[in-house]
Amino acid sequence: MDEMTDRIWDAIVIGTGIGGGTVGRRLAEQGLSVLFVEKGPDLGDSRLPASQVELQDADSRLARGAWPSMISAELDGSWCDIDGMIGASVGGTSANYAATLERPEPHDLDDTPGRPHPTGGWPVNYETMRPWFELAERYYQISGESDPLDPQPANLPAPPRVLPKSDAALMEDLRRAGMHPYQTHMAVRFVPDCEGCFGRRCPRRCKMDGRSAGVLPALDTGRAEVVANCSVTRIETDASGVAGLTCRRDGQTLTLRARRYVLAGGGLGSPTLMLHSANEYWPEGLGNRHDLVGRNLMFHLSEIIAIWAGNSKGENGASRSISMRDLYYMQGERFGTVQSMGLVAGYGEILHAMHSRFNRSALRRLRPLRHGLRLPARIAAQVLGQAKLFVGVLEDLPYATNRVLPDPANPELLRFHYDISPELHRRRAAFRKELRAAFRPNRAMFMGQAPELNFAHPCGTLRFGDDPKTSVLDRDCRVHGLDNLYVADSSFMPTSNGVNPSLTIAANALRVADAIVAGLRPRLAAAGQLG
Secondary structure, eight states, X not given: OHHHHHSEEEEEEEOOSHHHHHHHHHHHHTTOOEEEEOSSOOOTTOOOOOTTGGGSOHHHHHHTTBOSSOEEEEETTEEEEEOOOOBOSXXXXXXXXXXXXXXXXXXXXXXXXXXXXXXXXXXXXXXHHHHHHHHHHHHTTOBOOOOTTOSSOOOOSSOOOOOOHHHHHHHHHHHHTTOOOEEOOBOBOOOTTOOOOTTSOOSSSOBOOTIIIIIHHHHHTTSEEEEOSOEEEEEEEOSSSEEEEEEEETTEEEEEEEEEEEEOSHHHHHHHHHXXXXXXXXXXXXXXXXXXXXXXXXOOEEEEEEEEOSOOTTOOSOOOOXXXXXXXXXXXXXXXXXXXEEEESOHHHHHHHHHHHHHTSTTTTOGGGGGGGHHHHHHHHHHHOSOEEEEEEEOOOOOTTSEEXXXXXXXXXXXXXXXXXXXXXXXXXXXXXXXXXXTTTSEEEESOSSOOBOTTOOBOTTOBOSOTTTOSBOTTSBBTTOTTEEEOSGGGOSSOOSSOSHHHHHHHHHHHHHHHHHHHHHHHHXXXXXX
């Protein structure tokens, strides 16, 4: 540890998820010395269940790679505790993600004719981002099929996968109904006998995540190291830049220093740390001179629908195979992607959904009542049978009142306020109507009536832009007013788009890495370190 604390690194990356792992790998491959700082443990290739972490105490949760505390949320005026599946181990939240990495559409970033952008467009347009999307697809070895509705489809680096018969039959049903399904773009490698690790840790490295596609290749360069079980408690700054990180590890306080710092703690974690790092130069929190840090919080709404179609007898579970974008943008409405979830409507999935709703109900403090959910979950599973579950990803829009609210007494607590806006309620109703129509004539049933926010997709809380009065980061994702602090996670996004944010995070992290390298190029060239 003395070597890490005595050394001045070229870059320190806080967090090892999709953003942190990707930016650190790119920096190391370009010749920089990189230190990854991870709050949780390095679990290696161990296989741990992702479910039931909400029942663990803080130490047990962290030992299993989950954030040590539940998230405290004020949703539509009512406080509740939720488990947003926020990761805290090498690989971050991506260690348990479903490995769906899809590009957004051009109108998600650009203010295009006929499809006006809700914020006027991102400061970096789609064509500028295209090479970074392509590089991220290579980093994560994306496989799948081209979207038949895309006039410039992605040239994916890996071939399509072999579909289960029931999925192939369902795709034909959808085509006959006039839809345009394609094979989902996924970060999975072809590993013999791999059982699939969607939604849980992968012991075979067949799923590419922040660890397998980011941290491990960075370590292979010989220019990167990881310090795990290390919590960054403060970012120490002067008037213009970061001077060091104050961290806690094994009960000891240590200071880490670098020439550049990259914050990749997630859409909730990163703004929380910046606000907790207030000092005499930044009394309202780092980058917060205009009260924007933590604001404009967005998620996606998940509309889960069970579909009975095809014959799945003899198949090993359900496959996360099918995507379609027919509903992505309809008659001026911003909806999103529809995808199979890689799940069947079995007992475990139904019980998990019931637990999630219980945790947000007025009965949540009566924990023994949770056990009473098992019987209705079993009855529902018998009634539903083995229906395939699809999810509609409904785009969320930014509102300044939806924001992160750090707890002054507990820096580790992730806390936020969020109100579902009237326009989101309206768009949700329209989206559900189109979803039901899209799957006819197959039998379909929505798995819930109340809006379901995807708490694993927080974004927008440190939005980037050219005007410091309306954004926290500049177009290179450097914090306005701090010349050596960058952000490489979902916080930077001005809008949530209609797809899972993982590929966008990875592509932007590569772009940020190259901006950092460009700034350090004279020093690297003099030292003969350019990769």
